[in-house]
Amino acid sequence: MSRDKRALRSRVVRRRRATVHSSDFQLRHAADWPISSCLISETWTEPEQLIQIVLTRARAGAGSGEKMAVGVYLVDPACLGLKNTYGKMMAGRERQEMLECIGMTAHMVEVEPGIAAGVIRAGIAYAADCGIEPQADFAETHHLVAGIPPLDVAGRLRLGGEDGKPLYIVGPEDDVDAIIRRLTAKLGTEGFDYALGI
16 A cells, blocks of 8 residues: 555544544533433334434524534334434534435324333333343434433334244345344244344
């Protein structure tokens, strides 16, 4: 590799690291801001449904032009737990555009933040019993939910499939072989079911 290419690669890596550290710092700083909105998929109590959660924190007294801290969480209560998550500082228009995009596939309703925290933590705990860890970006987005006392959702949220076993529903972007290996190592070949997603 030429010296110019090595220098360019080094700059790209440093820029990526700086972006990650900056995002983590911003979300950590926003963790104490008041919650201005907490949305969840309307179907969150229905079995075998992916659950979308959007939590927004805004600085007290913030003007309309200031950015808000937004955390997005995709929970699979049937098996994988926190399947995807990301957090970002967003202006109001960007957040609205994101919500409109989410609304094309999932109708969202306002919910008490404790319910959202309970769903996220229940999903993570169930997945851990299946040998699955939360998506890596939770290292950043957990700041936004860490201070929320979770409510008990056990009576409303069904974990696993219909027969009580974990049910892995294959998603279009999943590393299926890796997930099957983890589930098999933890639960054995008969310890879980799987199905192709629609």
